[in-house]
Amino acid sequence: CPDVVLATGGYISVPPxxxxxxxxxxxxxxLPDMEPGLAVRMLxxxxxxxxxxxxxxxxxxxxxxxxxxxxxVRRALHQTDRDAARESxxxxxxxxxxxxxxxxxxxxxxxxxxxxxxxELLNLARVIHVSxxxxxxxxxxxxxxxxxxxRARYHLYAYLHEQMTDAFVAADLVVARSGAAxxxxxxxxxxxxxxxxxxxxxxxxxxNAEYMAQRGAAIVLDxxxxxxxxxxxxxxxxxxxxxxxxxxxxSRAMAVPQAAENIAQALQDLxxxxx
Numbered sequence: 001c002p003d004v005v006l007a008t009g010g011y012i013s014v015p016p017x018x019x020x021x022x023x024x025x026x027x028x029x030x031l032p033d034m035e036p037g038l039a040v041r042m043l044x045x046x047x048x049x050x051x052x053x054x055x056x057x058x059x060x061x062x063x064x065x066x067x068x069x070x071x072x073v074r075r076a077l078h079q080t081d082r083d084a085a086r087e088s089x090x091x092x093x094x095x096x097x098x099x100x101x102x103x104x105x106x107x108x109x110x111x112x113x114x115x116x117x118x119x120e121l122l123n124l125a126r127v128i129h130v131s132x133x134x135x136x137x138x139x140x141x142x143x144x145x146x147x148x149x150x151r152a153r154y155h156l157y158a159y160l161h162e163q164m165t166d167a168f169v170a171a172d173l174v175v176a177r178s179g180a181a182x183x184x185x186x187x188x189x190x191x192x193x194x195x196x197x198x199x200x201x202x203x204x205x206x207x208n209a210e211y212m213a214q215r216g217a218a219i220v221l222d223x224x225x226x227x228x229x230x231x232x233x234x235x236x237x238x239x240x241x242x243x244x245x246x247x248x249x250x251s252r253a254m255a256v257p258q259a260a261e262n263i264a265q266a267l268q269d270l271x272x273x274x275x
Contacts, residue, residue, distance in 0.1 A: 001025065003271035006263070007047070008032065009040040017043050026270040030263060032071060032180035034207040036060050048270055051263050053183055053256075054211070069263045070256025071184030076165045078188055078257050085166035089155060091126055096238050099171035099191075101130035101160075107177055109223045110196060110230075111135040114175075115142050117231040119150060124238050126153045128167050133158045172244065173237060175230070178209035178220075186217070187254035192247030193218040194233055196226060216250035 005020040005027040007013035017027045026048040031040050034057060041060070044050050050061045051069035058066045091097055098121070102110045111131050114121065115138065121127060131139050136158040143156055160167055168174070168189035176182065178195040186193055195218045197205035212218035219237070221229050237244055256262075 004028065004267050006030065006267060007043060009037055009043075011039055013043060014039055017047060021046050028263070028267055028270060030069065031057060032183065033204050034183070034211050035204065037204075049266055051266060053259075054254075056211075067262075067266070069266070070259030071180075071187075072260035072263060073181075073184045073188045074165065077168060077185060078255070080165055080169045082169050085169040088166045089128065089163060089170055091128075091155070091170055093126070095153070096125045096172040097128065097170050098125040098173050098175065098234065098238075099128045099130075099167050100175040101167075102132060102177055107132070107196070107198070108135060109226050110175060110177075111139060113226040113230040115139060116227055118142055118154070119146070120231055121234065122146070122150050122153045124235060125172070126155070128155045128157070128171065130157050130160050130164075130167070173234070175234070178205040178212070180204070180208065182208055182212065183254070184259070186212070187251050188257070190248050190252035190255070192237070192244060192251050194230070194237070195220050196223055199223045212251070212254070215254060217247055217254060218251075 001023055002025055005016055005025060007017050007027060008030050020027050028049040028051060029040055029043050029047045030051040032053055044061050048065065050066040052058055052066060053069065053071040055068050058068065100110060100114055114129060129139065139156055143151055143154055146154065168185060168191060171191050174186060174191050174193045176193060176195060178197045182195065193212065195209035195212065197209045209218065209220045213220050219233060221233060
């Protein structure tokens with residue numbers, strides 16, 4: 001029998017938390033998103049503690065249970081040196097670096113917008129593009145049509161694992177979806193963003209993107225408008241160093257480096273019966 005249970009939401013969390021309650025085992029719910037789903041709302045009634053990433057989320061829960069932990073991320077995002085990250089990815093020169101990705105499977109709308117304006121984009125910046133496997137062949141063909149100088153500025157990957165941390169730290173600007181990890185990883189790396197909420201993910205991604213935008217760390221583009229608006233948005237941001245620096249500072253201000261330790265301490269306190 002466990003001493004404590006940690007759950008992060010979704011229907012899969014319901015049986016273990018209820019089973020823990022039946023055995024009088026305490027549980028902690030961690031909500032990474034800006035709004036709780038149905039499972040988290042229900043489980044918050046029976047769990048002893050609720051951890052949230054940001055202060056504004058506490059209003060959904062019992063004030064006696066909830067606390068702000070921050071969003072836990074891998075420590076390397078806080079500690080990796082930018083020059084070392086760029087060197088590891090073969091990035092040289094003074095041009096700004098734009099990281100573009102759409103999650104582990106890629107994002108068709110983002111990939112197509114990049115493909116449609118690739119030469120113009122490469123005139124603005126060096127590009128790290130993590131396309132996902134499904135679109136990689138199509139983008140590889142587009143890369144083959146570039147000049148040698150342009151190809152040297154376009155770093156295309158189907159997927160990045162260990163080097164994704166380097167890509168975050170190396171970037172001056174990120175173009176991405178706005179899943180929950182956006183709220184932790186981007187601030188940890190101190191990187192501003194152009195966020196494109198996935199339109200079929202309920203409202204979670206939209207709420208996440210707007211939260212960062214309201215704090216000056218991001219701008220939000222609609223998926224349907226991406227072909228027309230992505231290149232002008234990148235041109236505007238990359239051409240305004242003061243604005244980009246302010247967005248970087250705003251992103252970094254959202255980071256909570258000790259988030260994992262905060263959750264771990266709460267779990268230890270529950271297990272010992274001191275919380």
